[in-house]
Amino acid sequence: SDSSNTLKGVASFPIGAAINPQLLASNALYKSALVKNYNSISTENCAKMNRLQPKAGQFNWTDTDALVNFARQNNMKVHGHTLIWHVAVPTWVTNFQGDSLAWEKLMKTHIQTVVGHYKGSIKSWDVVNEAFEADGSLRKSIWYQHLGADYIARCFQYAHEADPQALLFYNDNNSVYQTKKSDAVYAMLKNLKQRNIPINGVGLQMHITVNTSESILTNVIRQYASTGLLIHISELDIRMNYSLSTTFVLTDAVKNAHASKYKAIAKIYKGVVAKAQQFGITNWNLGDSDSWLLTESKSEDHPLLFDENYNRKLSFYGFMQGL
Numbered sequence: 001s002d003s004s005n006t007l008k009g010v011a012s013f014p015i016g017a018a019i020n021p022q023l024l025a026s027n028a029l030y031k032s033a034l035v036k037n038y039n040s041i042s043t044e045n046c047a048k049m050n051r052l053q054p055k056a057g058q059f060n061w062t063d064t065d066a067l068v069n070f071a072r073q074n075n076m077k078v079h080g081h082t083l084i085w086h087v088a089v090p091t092w093v094t095n096f097q098g099d100s101l102a103w104e105k106l107m108k109t110h111i112q113t114v115v116g117h118y119k120g121s122i123k124s125w126d127v128v129n130e131a132f133e134a135d136g137s138l139r140k141s142i143w144y145q146h147l148g149a150d151y152i153a154r155c156f157q158y159a160h161e162a163d164p165q166a167l168l169f170y171n172d173n174n175s176v177y178q179t180k181k182s183d184a185v186y187a188m189l190k191n192l193k194q195r196n197i198p199i200n201g202v203g204l205q206m207h208i209t210v211n212t213s214e215s216i217l218t219n220v221i222r223q224y225a226s227t228g229l230l231i232h233i234s235e236l237d238i239r240m241n242y243s244l245s246t247t248f249v250l251t252d253a254v255k256n257a258h259a260s261k262y263k264a265i266a267k268i269y270k271g272v273v274a275k276a277q278q279f280g281i282t283n284w285n286l287g288d289s290d291s292w293l294l295t296e297s298k299s300e301d302h303p304l305l306f307d308e309n310y311n312r313k314l315s316f317y318g319f320m321q322g323l
């Protein structure tokens with residue numbers, strides 16, 4: 001196939017997608033759009049704690065192993081998402097009774113069992129996801145409540161012990177336009193680096209809309225890049241219907257705005273992030289019909305690069321032009 005006509009063929013950094021192993025096994029169009037255009041897979045849900053360790057000490061590797069094997073066969077890499085988060089916590093953890101030492105052991109065991117199992121095959125991880133609130137304070141998650149504010153640093157240390165080669169990321173949402181949150185995340189990243197905590201990169205989720213300000217995005221990405229960390233646009237999708245209107249109409253004007261926003265993101269990333277820090281851009285899902293946003297809200301939207309039949313949209317070409 002002609003590589004100048006695919007996303008991965010034109011990009012100078014990895015292009016990823018968040019993938020569902022069941023869809024991959026059952027939908028040939030999904031599979032072929034993925035293999036043609038992407039060289040990285042993020043584990044959409046299957047490597048979250050409730051999936052990997054549904055019962056205490058009982059790990060279920062089946063789905064994540066399937067993605068790892070698929071990636072190996074197709075020359076792709078796998079980015080692991082996510083070790084410690086306040087969502088997708090299994091009930092046994094929510095109900096867990098124990099002192100801070102027992103909680104520490106629970107957290108450490110999860111991280112080290114998972115990172116250890118995939119040592120050498122999953123070479124990068126979102127270690128902690130969404131630890132901050134919009135106002136810049138640390139979220140009072142069960143992890144925070146039982147382990148204190150510095151649990152984040154220890155998560156990185158534990159992951160690093162289990163696989164010293166793995167690239168370790170802090171990942172968060174809305175940190176590209178919520179000023180208080182982005183400042184707090186930036187301060188934490190600098191603090192972790194100063195203390196020589198083994199962190200390699202930051203993931204900017206980038207669930208944005210056609211309306212999101214490009215100048216704000218540029219400034220915040222520049223701020224994060226100044227840490228010297230790898231920069232991963234880790235969950236890119238762009239809502240067309242940003243007001244969640246029930247009478248949304250898919251006009252040519254909206255399609256054009258969507259394509260030009262995708263192009264702008266690619267250009268900002270290339271323009272602002274030094275080559276050595278460009279870890280990649282990952283789409284959160286593949287086609288409009290498998291987007292998580294459809295189940296998040298009932299309103300019509302078309303946030304991705306492929307349509308319901310995995311045909312390339314105008315936005316695919318917009319994004320490709322920016323790469």
Ligand code: XIL
Nearest residue numbers: 044045081129130173205235284292
């Ligand atoms: C989402 C998945 O895409 C959905 O299928 C699931 O129901 C909920 O989680 N930020 C994250 C991701 O870090 O883990 C979320 O993934 C989307 C928002």
